[in-house]
Amino acid sequence: MRKVYPLILGNMKKETRDYLTVKAPYDNQEVGQVSLAGEAEIELAIQKAVEAFEILKFMPVYQKEEILHQVSLAIKARGEELARIIALEGGKPITFAKIEVARCAELFAWAAEETKRFGGEIVPLDLDRIGENRMGINKRFPIGPVLAITPFNFPLNLVAHKVAPALAVGNPIIIKPSPATPITAIILGEIIAQTDLPEGSISVLPCKTALAEKMVKDERIAMFTFTGSPKVGWYLKKEAGRKRVTLELGGNAALIVDSLKYKDFLLERAIIGGYYHAGQVCISIQRIFIQESLYDTFLQEFIDRVKRIPVGDPLDEKTITGPLINKSSADQVYEWIQEAVADGAKLLVGGERHSQSPCVITPAVLTNTTPDMKVNSLEVFGPVVTIEPYEKFEDAIAMTNNSIYGLQAGVFTDDLSHAFYAYNHLDVGGVIINDIPTYRSDPMPYGGVKMSGCGREGIKYAMEEMTEGKFLALKYA
Incomplete structure (x- = not known):
């Protein structure tokens, strides 16, 4: 070399x-x-x-x-x-x-x-x-x-x-x-x-x-x-x-979960969308909104998978979550997690310094967050996902739109009317149905609105x- x-x-x-x-x-x-x-x-x-x-x-x-x-x-x-x-x-x-x-x-x-x-x-x-x-x-x-x-x-x-x-x-x-x-x-x-x-x-x-x-x-x-x-x-x-x-x-992309019909695919994709390349992707999953009747089932299985994410050396073929680009970025991600916890959020897994590198933060899941917390309102650009329940589908759309950003959003649903409601009402540049907001095919039009x-x-x-x-x-x- x-x-x-x-x-x-x-x-x-x-x-x-x-x-x-x-x-x-x-x-x-x-x-x-x-x-x-x-x-x-x-x-x-x-x-x-x-x-x-x-x-x-x-x-x-x-x-x-x-x-x-x-x-x-x-x-x-x-x-x-x-x-x-x-x-x-x-x-x-x-x-x-x-x-x-x-x-x-x-x-x-x-x-x-x-x-x-x-x-x-x-x-x-x-x-x-x-x-x-x-x-x-x-x-x-x-x-x-x-x-x-x-x-x-x-x-x-x-x-x-x-x-x-x-x-x-x-x-x-x-x-x-x-x-x-x-x-x-x-x-x-x-x-x-x-x-x-x-x-x-x-x-x-x-x-x-x-x-x-x-x-x-x-x-x-x-x-x-x-x-x-x-x-x-x-x-x-x-x-x-x-x-x-x-x-x-940038963005703070949301994933709306309206159905668990494709649960295994959903969970597999959500892990990639939230944590690959340490979440340093403009359309990385940062916020998950899940229908309240599905919340407990999804949350437990999601956490179980997050715990098994390979973390560490980027030259290891198995690694999904590697380092952030520098220590100051890792410091900021860690500080935002701690700040959210101090304000009442629950850290369910991860969010810790990795023993092998000061630039690595272990994949984190937060709940009981509020929209004004930095982990929701700003772009974390790190391996952090917040998960919150919603009652009505329209509530999930409003929660997603409660952001200064509007790049892409993902929606898992088996209701065609919900798919088109999301398409018509989400304030984003791209709506991804039955996949994560992190999906991008290079020929497709890609870009955002708002900030x-x-x-x-x-x-x-x-x-x-x-x-x-x-x-x-x-x-x-």
């Missing part, structure tokens, strides 16, 4: 004088060093992106399709390396790191296919007298260089969700990766840089926060896309000026966000 990773500047590797040391959150061992971009590298990357756009926006579809397929195949070829880096620098259990790599390869393949369908539409103009002998073409055009700031929890796939659609429509892109997990993004940048894309199409620039903010403000950047915390995301949106902005932010963000990702939908419609009215006789 290499120890020094040059940044990617306009498709080229470049070492700088400043380095960032990346350490594994589980055992604090050094994973590697990455070159940090300074003002000169930032300026050159933007200049090259502007120049590349003049070529990339006219690149024929078949070439973009071929390039995206090449990237997909290269990701598969380097899958073991990528998965291990994800597990080391981000603490994601290796089993889920491998899934992330596989998803990323598929995502680029889907982007390649979507380039062939992203052609626009014919608009009939002869619907009235003045439109006789006329036709319209509505086509979407790339808007220009894209800046993407990406998080640590999916250091490969959430980068790909910005890079693949940008390249599919003909936009160059600059990635500012999380300082906790920059190596994964750099390797993806290397893979993309080895294709026939014009120089300047891809840059991966680990850098200090002030320089990232400077890029957000730069008028040469046509679009800014961000995945991360609501506080940072909404602040940067204000700084972005007139450019296009999409934000994929959870604006805009949508998912290949086709991100391509729409990254383009501008232009209409042609043609008189042919």
Whole structure:
């Protein structure tokens, strides 16, 4: 494994004088060093992106399709390396790191296919007298260089969700990766840089926060896309000026249990949704609302399963709950649990420091909580689930909506009217019926409302966000 990773500047590797040391959150061992971009590298990357756009926006579809397929195949070829880096620098259990790599390869393949369908539409103009002998073409055009700031929890796939659609429509892109997990993004940048894309199409620039903010403000950047915390995301949106902005932010996702018809599947999925990757997923289950007649049965079986969750080393194939990304995050999760207990909540299991790592908190279940407790009202982003009963289904919907967030919600029910009531009344970007809110298929539209963000990702939908419609009215006789 290499120890020094040059940044990617306009498709080229470049070492700088400043380095960032990346350490594994589980055992604090050094994973590697990455070159940090300074003002000169930032300026050159933007200049090259502007120049590349003049070529990339006219690149024929078949070439973009071929390039995206090449990237997909290269990701598969380097899958073991990528998965291990994800597990080391981000603490994601290796089993889920491998899934992330596989998803990323598929995502680029889907982007390649979507380039062939992203052609626009014919608009009939002869619907009235003045439109006789006329036709319209509505086509979407790339808007220009894209800046993407990406998080640590999916250091490969959430980068790909910005890079693949940008390249599919003909936009160059600059990635500012999380300082906790920059190596994964750099390797993806290397893979993309080895294709026939014009120089300047891809840059991966680990850098200090002030320089990232400077890029957000730069008028040469046509679009800014961000995945991360609501506080940072909404602040940067204000700084972005007139450019296009999409934000994929946090949540405190709820799971409503209206039926135990699929109990074994429900319990299996709820364990994954609440505790995999230590709950560091924007759509991780944080709140469970269960019909009061089902409460005792569900709670006991859920706790029994939580007690058996494998916890610890992310390189162990059996691990589900690994470390949080750093000690300060683990400290906050622990403090919020203790604060809830002090205010009357009952800690039924977990919530303890793990003996092997200060960044590991054992999977926790809380009940007797109130909506104003931080474990309910804010985003824990840790292995914590609260469980509370409800009487009427409408109450569960209201309890779910009692949040500043609105990303996704899950509903287990065998009542079709309840399924559609949830769909019509939940204030979220996605309603998942008979599965957990943590479900995401990469082609589907994904995004939230309220404090959870604006805009949508998912290949086709991100391509729409990254383009501008232009209409042609043609008189042919």
